Amino acid sequence: MAVTGIILVLFLIAHMLGNLKIFTGATSFDHYAHWLREIGAPLLPGVWFLWILRTALVVSVVGHIWAATTLALRARAARPVRYAHRKPVQGSYAARTMRWGGVIILLFVIYHLLDLTTGTLNPVGDPSRPYANVVADFAPKRWYVTLFYTLSVVAVGFHLRHGVFSALRSLGQQTPRGERRARVVALVLAVGLCVGYLVVPFAVLTGLVS
Amino acid sequence: MNLTLRIWRQKGPEDKGRMVTYQVDDVSPDMSFLEMLDVLNERLILAGDEPVAFDHDCREGICGACGMVINGNAHGPQKMTTACQLHMRHFADGETIDIEPWRARAFPVVKDLVVNRGSLDKIIAAGGYITAPTGSAPEAHSTPVAKANADAAFESAACIGCGACVAACPNGSGMLFTAAKVTQLSLLPQGQPERFTRVIGMVDAHDEAGFGGCTNAGECTAVCPKGIPLNTIGRLNRDYLKATAKRGDNTPGS
Numbered sequence: 001m002a003v004t005g006i007i008l009v010l011f012l013i014a015h016m017l018g019n020l021k022i023f024t025g026a027t028s029f030d031h032y033a034h035w036l037r038e039i040g041a042p043l044l045p046g047v048w049f050l051w052i053l054r055t056a057l058v059v060s061v062v063g064h065i066w067a068a069t070t071l072a073l074r075a076r077a078a079r080p081v082r083y084a085h086r087k088p089v090q091g092s093y094a095a096r097t098m099r100w101g102g103v104i105i106l107l108f109v110i111y112h113l114l115d116l117t118t119g120t121l122n123p124v125g126d127p128s129r130p131y132a133n134v135v136a137d138f139a140p141k142r143w144y145v146t147l148f149y150t151l152s153v154v155a156v157g158f159h160l161r162h163g164v165f166s167a168l169r170s171l172g173q174q175t176p177r178g179e180r181r182a183r184v185v186a187l188v189l190a191v192g193l194c195v196g197y198l199v200v201p202f203a204v205l206t207g208l209v210s
Numbered sequence: 211m212n213l214t215l216r217i218w219r220q221k222g223p224e225d226k227g228r229m230v231t232y233q234v235d236d237v238s239p240d241m242s243f244l245e246m247l248d249v250l251n252e253r254l255i256l257a258g259d260e261p262v263a264f265d266h267d268c269r270e271g272i273c274g275a276c277g278m279v280i281n282g283n284a285h286g287p288q289k290m291t292t293a294c295q296l297h298m299r300h301f302a303d304g305e306t307i308d309i310e311p312w313r314a315r316a317f318p319v320v321k322d323l324v325v326n327r328g329s330l331d332k333i334i335a336a337g338g339y340i341t342a343p344t345g346s347a348p349e350a351h352s353t354p355v356a357k358a359n360a361d362a363a364f365e366s367a368a369c370i371g372c373g374a375c376v377a378a379c380p381n382g383s384g385m386l387f388t389a390a391k392v393t394q395l396s397l398l399p400q401g402q403p404e405r406f407t408r409v410i411g412m413v414d415a416h417d418e419a420g421f422g423g424c425t426n427a428g429e430c431t432a433v434c435p436k437g438i439p440l441n442t443i444g445r446l447n448r449d450y451l452k453a454t455a456k457r458g459d460n461t462p463g464s
């Protein structure tokens with residue numbers, strides 16, 4: 001859970017930094033997107049690196065879901081008779097929404113790949129012009145796309161708020177002072193990634209990027 | 211005070227069990243929660259009914275025998291307090307109070323509010339001890355312990371094994387208990403010889419007993435009457451990672 005989660009967080013950071021290149025203009029962004037497909041060339045031919053990265057990500061996602069499912073099934077089995085009177089978990093909101101939040105994020109990732117990787121659900125859907133795809137995606141008249149994107153990114157934020165802390169704890173973070181630090185790191189990462197991902201659709205919505 | 215109690219009644223391990231409503235009048239706000247149940251039981255006995263079974267022993271909050279989920283909270287609404295040390299002044303006159311046993315597969319109900327916490331003993335038997343020779347107490351200063359380690363070990367050693375962490379955990383995990391017992395010994399010089407076989411044995415016993423897995427939700431530490439901190443679980447995790455990395459060196463006889 002922790003190891004696959006950290007791989008995915010590192011990907012999220014790189015992906016966000018890439019997204020922010022949209023503010024450098026269409027030519028630069030498209031150039032960056034094309035470069036992504038050819039990283040490692042000429043050492044690795046063509047899209048090899050891309051597929052190695054994709055394989056690592058898919059393995060991480062599947063491992064992450066497998067671990068989460070195991071934990072959820074164990075939790076269910078560990079309490080066969082439920083409480084008649086059960087208070088909501090006193091721990092953070094983020095901690096108690098990890099499982100359903102994860103499902104929402106998975107659905108979003110599937111949609112997101114169909115939208116901006118394959119272009120199937122994108123109004124432009126031209127893989128050679130990613131900048132145009134993004135601008136068309138978050139156009140004001142497609143407000144529901146922006147809304148779904150925003151909710152999903154916020155779900156990712158909550159997931160990381162607990163997930164990053166929990167991963168550090170699972171990997172042996174053990175002092176009270178370290179716990180405070182780990183919680184701050186989790187909060188900063190969660191808020192930072194949320195803001196980094198949300199500026200793009202809102203820049204398109206407000207016409208800053210067009 | 212007049213109270214309405216909804217109590218889990220279950221005749222034995224095989225009985226299905228149900229919530230039963232009782233009216234208890236003239237409760238003093240200075241009574242402890244268990245004394246209030248004593249009053250109810252005396253009236254039940256006088257009326258020829260079966261009294262409500264619940265575990266209790268010292269009634270001073272140090273033995274770990276008592277424990278019940280009161281209005282959805284393990285040991286009731288007051289922080290850092292066992293059910294026996296909880297007083298009725300924390301409830302309002304006319305209130306309805308739900309009382310249930312600890313709910314976990316590893317804690318089967320024996321009767322009413324009494325559960326079998328033998329699985330905690332199995333975890334202890336799997337490594338919660340040291341192999342120091344017994345006899346007269348050694349000179350305390352002969353084995354120096356860093357103050358920070360002594361304090362943290364003492365904090366973990368405060369665990370009374372009541373099982374509230376399991377009862378409150380959304381995953382039904384007993385990891386706070388296991389972590390408290392592991393770290394109490396692994397922080398001290400006397401606990402070093404078995405440090406790594408201990409953590410593996412105790413976590414294995416924990417999983418075999420049918421407890422759930424820890425997701426660091428933190429519910430356990432919120433209800434723990436002894437305030438065992440959540441970072442003890444990090445200490446267990448670190449020992450576990452080290453132990454699995456070097457397991458071959460530490461398994462006796464290998």
